Amino acid sequence: MMRxxxxxxxxxxxxxxxxxxxxxxxxxxxxxAVDGLDLALGTGVHGLLGPNGAGKTTLMRALxxxxxxxxxxxxxxxxxxxxxxDLRRVRRALGYLPQQFGFYPRFTVREFVEYLAWLKExxxxxxxxxxxxxxxxxxxxxxxxxxxxxxxGGMLRRAGIAQAIVNDPEVLLLDEPTVGLDPEQRLDFRTLxxxxxxxxxxxxxxxxxxxxxxxxTDVVMINGGRLVYQGTPDGLMAQGEPGDAGDSPAxxxxxxxxxxxxxxxxx
Amino acid sequence: MRRTAGxxxxxxxxxxxxxxxxxxxxxxxxxxDDDVVADVLQETYLAVWRAAxxxxxxxxxxxxxxxxxxxxxxxxVDAFRRRARQAKVPPVPLAATVAPAAEDEVMAGRVGQELExxxxxxxxxxxxxxxxxxxxxxxxxxxxxxxxxxxxTVKSRARRARIALREALS
Amino acid sequence: MTTHPSLSVLARYADGGPGLDEAAVWSVExxxxxxxxxxxxxxxxxxDSTHALLGRVAAELDRGIAAxxxxxxxxxxxxxxxxxxxxxxxxxxxxxxxxxxxxxxLLQRLAPSLPPLVLLLAPVAPLPGVAVAWSxxxxxxxxxxxxxxxxxLTMLLRRTAAVLAVLVxxxxxxxxxxxxxxxxxxxxxxxxxxxxxxxxGRIGVRNAAIGIAVVWASAVVVPTLVTTNLPVVLLPxxxxxxxxxxxxxxxxxxxxxxxxxxxxxxx
Numbered sequence: 001m002m003r004x005x006x007x008x009x010x011x012x013x014x015x016x017x018x019x020x021x022x023x024x025x026x027x028x029x030x031x032x033a034v035d036g037l038d039l040a041l042g043t044g045v046h047g048l049l050g051p052n053g054a055g056k057t058t059l060m061r062a063l064x065x066x067x068x069x070x071x072x073x074x075x076x077x078x079x080x081x082x083x084x085x086d087l088r089r090v091r092r093a094l095g096y097l098p099q100q101f102g103f104y105p106r107f108t109v110r111e112f113v114e115y116l117a118w119l120k121e122x123x124x125x126x127x128x129x130x131x132x133x134x135x136x137x138x139x140x141x142x143x144x145x146x147x148x149x150x151x152x153g154g155m156l157r158r159a160g161i162a163q164a165i166v167n168d169p170e171v172l173l174l175d176e177p178t179v180g181l182d183p184e185q186r187l188d189f190r191t192l193x194x195x196x197x198x199x200x201x202x203x204x205x206x207x208x209x210x211x212x213x214x215x216x217t218d219v220v221m222i223n224g225g226r227l228v229y230q231g232t233p234d235g236l237m238a239q240g241e242p243g244d245a246g247d248s249p250a251x252x253x254x255x256x257x258x259x260x261x262x263x264x265x266x267x
Numbered sequence: 268m269r270r271t272a273g274x275x276x277x278x279x280x281x282x283x284x285x286x287x288x289x290x291x292x293x294x295x296x297x298x299x300d301d302d303v304v305a306d307v308l309q310e311t312y313l314a315v316w317r318a319a320x321x322x323x324x325x326x327x328x329x330x331x332x333x334x335x336x337x338x339x340x341x342x343x344v345d346a347f348r349r350r351a352r353q354a355k356v357p358p359v360p361l362a363a364t365v366a367p368a369a370e371d372e373v374m375a376g377r378v379g380q381e382l383e384x385x386x387x388x389x390x391x392x393x394x395x396x397x398x399x400x401x402x403x404x405x406x407x408x409x410x411x412x413x414x415x416x417x418x419x420t421v422k423s424r425a426r427r428a429r430i431a432l433r434e435a436l437s
Numbered sequence: 438m439t440t441h442p443s444l445s446v447l448a449r450y451a452d453g454g455p456g457l458d459e460a461a462v463w464s465v466e467x468x469x470x471x472x473x474x475x476x477x478x479x480x481x482x483x484x485d486s487t488h489a490l491l492g493r494v495a496a497e498l499d500r501g502i503a504a505x506x507x508x509x510x511x512x513x514x515x516x517x518x519x520x521x522x523x524x525x526x527x528x529x530x531x532x533x534x535x536x537x538x539x540x541x542x543l544l545q546r547l548a549p550s551l552p553p554l555v556l557l558l559a560p561v562a563p564l565p566g567v568a569v570a571w572s573x574x575x576x577x578x579x580x581x582x583x584x585x586x587x588x589x590l591t592m593l594l595r596r597t598a599a600v601l602a603v604l605v606x607x608x609x610x611x612x613x614x615x616x617x618x619x620x621x622x623x624x625x626x627x628x629x630x631x632x633x634x635x636x637x638g639r640i641g642v643r644n645a646a647i648g649i650a651v652v653w654a655s656a657v658v659v660p661t662l663v664t665t666n667l668p669v670v671l672l673p674x675x676x677x678x679x680x681x682x683x684x685x686x687x688x689x690x691x692x693x694x695x696x697x698x699x700x701x702x703x704x
Contacts, residue, residue, distance in 0.1 A: 003404045010407070010425040013418065064584040088586040096584045102577030110321070110509060119585040128321035129338045132314045137345070141317065145509050163581070170408070195348045199408045199418075276502075283495065288451075288480035289469055291487050291494075295453050296462070301490060308494045313501045319508035333470050383460030394459055402463060 015078030017042055018171050018201035019063060025071035025225075026055075026062040032070070033058035035225035045197035047212030047219050047233075048205040049254060055225040056205045057099055060175045063203070064096035077170060092121055095169035099176045099205075101160045105149035109140055109159050112148060116163040134166040137195075139188055153180030161189075165196065172202045178211060190215040213237070213250040221257055228261045279316055286332055287312070290339055297403070297413075303346050311339040337404065344409045351412065385435030393428040396421055441475050442468065448482040526575050527600065530565040535607055538562065542611050555615050556671050557658050559608055560625035561650045566600030567633050568646035571697075590634075590694040593642070597630060621671065624679035629653065631686035638693040 019041040026034040033055040050056050061067040062074065069082045079090050103112060113131045122130060135144045138158040143151065148159065157180055164172060178186050193215045196202050203220075206212060212219055213233040221229040221236075229236065233250065240252025244259070287308065294304045315322060315338065322334065386394060399410040400421075407425075411418040442450075442465050449456040450465045457465070469475055541554035571593045573579045582588050605623060612622040629649050636645035657671070 003401060005400050005425060005429075007429075010422045010429070012422055061580075066580060066583045091584060091586040094584060096581070098580040101581065102579060104578060110318070114321070116581065116585065119582060119587040121586045125334065126337065128318050129314070129334070129341065131321065132318040133338075133341055133345070136310070136314065142506055144317065144506060160581075168408075195345075198348050198351055199412055279502075283498070285473065285476065285480075287491050287494070288483050288487065289476045291491055292451050292453065292479065292483060293466060293469075295487065295490075301486075305490055305494050305497070308490075309497045309501065312494070312498055313505065316498075316502055316508055317506060320510045332476075336470065383464075386460045386463070387458060398459075398463070402466060 013078075015075070016040075017075075018077055019203070020075040021063075021072065022074075023072035024059075024062065024069055024074055026058050026067060026069050028055075028058045028067075033225055034062065034069075036072070037222065037225060037227055039220065039227060039230075041201050041203060041218075041220075043197070043199060043201055044217040045193050045202045045204065045215055047216035048203055048222065049209065049212055049219060050222040050228075051258065054223045056222065057175055058225075059222065060096070060173050060203070060205055061098070063171075064094060064098075064173050065091060066096070066098075088121070092167065093170040095164035095167065095172040097157075097160045097164045097174045097177055099179075101156070103148045103156065103159070105147065107148055108145050109135065109148060109151070109162070110144045112159060113163045113166055117166045120167045122167050130166050130168070134162040137165065137192060138162045139185075154182060154185050157181060158185070161192075168200075170200050172196060172200055174202070174204045176205060176207070178206060178208065186211065209250045209254050210248065213248075221254070223258060223261055224265070229257050279319075282315070283312060286335055289332070290335065293336070294339060294343065297343065303343075303350075307339055307342045307346055310342045311335070314338055314342070340403055340405065340409075344405070344412055347412050351415075382432075382436065385432050388435060389428060389431055393424050393431065396424040397428045400425060441472065444478065444482065447475065447479050451479055451483045451487065453484075526569055527566055530569055531600075531603055534562050534565060534604065538607060538611050542614060545615055553615060553671075555611055556621060557661060559612075559622045560629045561653050562608065563597075563600050563604050563626060563630050564633060564646040564650050566604070567597050567630060567637075568643045570596035570600065571637065571642040574643075588697075590638075590691075590697045593634060593637070593697060597634065601627075601630065618673060618676070620676045620679070621673060624676065624683050625671075628679060628683045628686050631683065631690045635686060635690035635693050638697050 017040045019039065021037055021039040024034055024037040024039070025032060035055075037055075037059065048056055048059070058067070062069050063076070065076070065081050065087050072082070073080065074082050076090050077093060081087060081090055107115065110131060113134055114127055117127045117131055118124075132144075135141055138161050140155060140158050140162060143155060148156065151159065157177060161174065161177055164174065178189060181189060190211070193202060193204065197217060204212070204216065213236070216233060219229070219231060219233055219236045220227070229239070236253040236257070237249035238253065239256045240246065240249055240254075241256055242252075244252040244255040246252040246255050290311070291304065291308060294307060295301070298304055298307075315335070386397075389397070395414060396410060399405045399413060400407070405413065407418055407421050411421045414421070416424075446457065446461065446465065450462060469479065538555065538558060541558050544554055569575050576582070582592075604626075608622050608626060609619055612619050633642060633645045633649055636648070637643075640648070661671075
């Protein structure tokens with residue numbers, strides 16, 4: 001069937017960045033977890049690194065429009081999302097996997113992904129196909145009709161990733177997606193990441209420096225709620241000096257950046 | 268579809284027999300690499316088999332098979348994504364401009380005489396973008412992946428095509 | 438698209454070659470999507486290479502089907518309800534409420550001198566259900582849902598409607614048994630629900646529900662039990678006032694849609 005192509009769809013893209021934050025401040029409880037962060041992310045896979053308590057999870061939540069920023073400007077896909085904005089349009093092009101990812105035990109994987117697809121306001125006729133496609137892409141085809149309470153930790157994470165990609169989002173936010181995945185599954189996941197990064201903006205927050213270096217086109221490092229470094233993985237590796245802690249160039253680069261940042265802050 | 272959902276293999280084979288020639292021909296006109304087409308066909312029908320219950324509920328009604336094309340189109344995009352990463356993008360055949368043969372003039376039920384004249388006047392790359400977006404239902408992002416051109420180019424070609432068509436039709 | 442392409446046109450289309458101009462190809466493709474007969478005729482005209490391709494695919498399909506899971510079942514709409522987490526989370530609260538109402542009814546029958554317990558209990562009956570409907574603690578997938586376009590006031594209203602759908606008939610039945618007027622039973626109930634929804638945006642639905650229950654208990658229930666006099670708010674004469682209050686609170690709740698756009702970092 002011929003479909004109509006709206007003028008809005010072919011209008012030239014006015015936003016240079018998919019995610020653009022200026023002076024972002026976000027609270028987590030009383031504590032100001034993100035404190036004056038400037039960030040610009042385009043298409044590709046961006047790795048988010050930082051020590052515990054650096055504000056990674058809070059930043060992800062703010063980007064996923066789950067938490068409202070306390071201050072600063074945040075623009076997603078050209079739309080401002082701070083203050084009183086209509087979030088529905090932006091959220092339809094968003095995919096988010098939180099770190100503590102809750103689920104309904106009695107649902108099967110398929111029903112869970114279908115429910116989230118329906119919540120993301122996808123057109124009803126497109127949902128079954130999109131759900132099967134998402135399940136196939138994460139490799140859960142064999143378990144598509146199993147109840148979620150019967151899944152292992154790694155499979156649950158993959159189900160979470162499936163719900164994040166079911167609506168083919170333009171901005172994909174994954175908070176610690178490789179927790180509980182065995183090495184082979186992590187390899188499959190890296191392949192999936194590269195595929196996804198071909199035409200959307202993916203932000204992956206992780207503790208594992210190696211994951212970032214191999215799969216990401218861009219590395220973002222934050223500490224104390226501020227941006228410490230943004231550049232290519234090669235750039236990160238170049239930061240390290242032989243005396244720094246770490247078993248690989250990337251880890252040495254990471255420690256070097258942390259050390260220098262802390263010295264600057266006088267901590 | 269309901270019978271397929273119940274695990275009826277013969278019903279599924281019937282569906283395959285009736286729809287796969289059409290799907291194969293249409294896919295081959297979008298991708299010149301037969302291996303890719305075979306993969307896409309296989310994935311499409313496997314997806315139909317595995318999710319049969321959900322499709323029976325919402326998508327498949329009557330003899331319209333647009334839903335089947337949507338699944339195949341999505342798998343085609345995924346195949347291109349996988350190969351784009353490895354820098355082995357399968358070629359997409361560009362339709363040459365051929366003057367309509369005499370007997371085709373007689374064939375009724377065409378898209379509309381003026382529209383078809385307008386289409387034939389458009390340059391090939393504009394027609395390609397139009398076919399991908401209007402006929403096949405791809406989004407701008409997917410079209411840019413399939414044709415291997417940046418999104419901005421896809422959008423500008425779509426705009427030019429719309430303007431050219433409007434001029435030709437008025 | 439009432440007339441069908443001729444066999445020679447179909448053969449040239451099936452060929453895949455340039456024998457057919459673009460406009461004709463378009464017409465044929467649009468037509469084939471809806472016409473099973475022409476698809477069958479196309480099947481007869483496909484070239485050998487396509488046949489070979491289809492044979493290969495069929496063999497692969499056989500293998501894939503044998504190896505993979507069996508098709509998902511057709512789901513009946515009513516079976517979806519019993520799997521929804523919400524039904525399961527709600528069940529204990531609803532049973533408790535219904536049981537309390539039953540006890541109140543019984544007490545009223547046995548001891549007619551006591552003030553009408555049913556009337557006192559009715560307004561706060563739906564509040565436990567409403568508290569559960571939008572609570573971070575009871576909904577495990579809370580963070581996932583909060584980032585979707587469908588999250589917001591409409592979702593809360595949908596769930597509240599489910600609660601009311603169960604409770605309103607029960608209340609009406611109990612009211613009929615005790616001879617209390619239906620309006621007096623239902624209007625305060627609706628008012629309290631609307632108030633909980635309206636306030637919930639600011640202070641959290643659970644807190645709002647608890648707050649309203651406490652206010653009702655201290656201001657109305659306790660004095661009534663102590664003085665065994667029907668309070669002013671529950672006299673039949675106050676029905677118009679309750680009607681007005683219900684309408685006003687519902688309108689106010691509708692304007693609070695903005696508050697439900699996202700989680701605040703406190704709740």
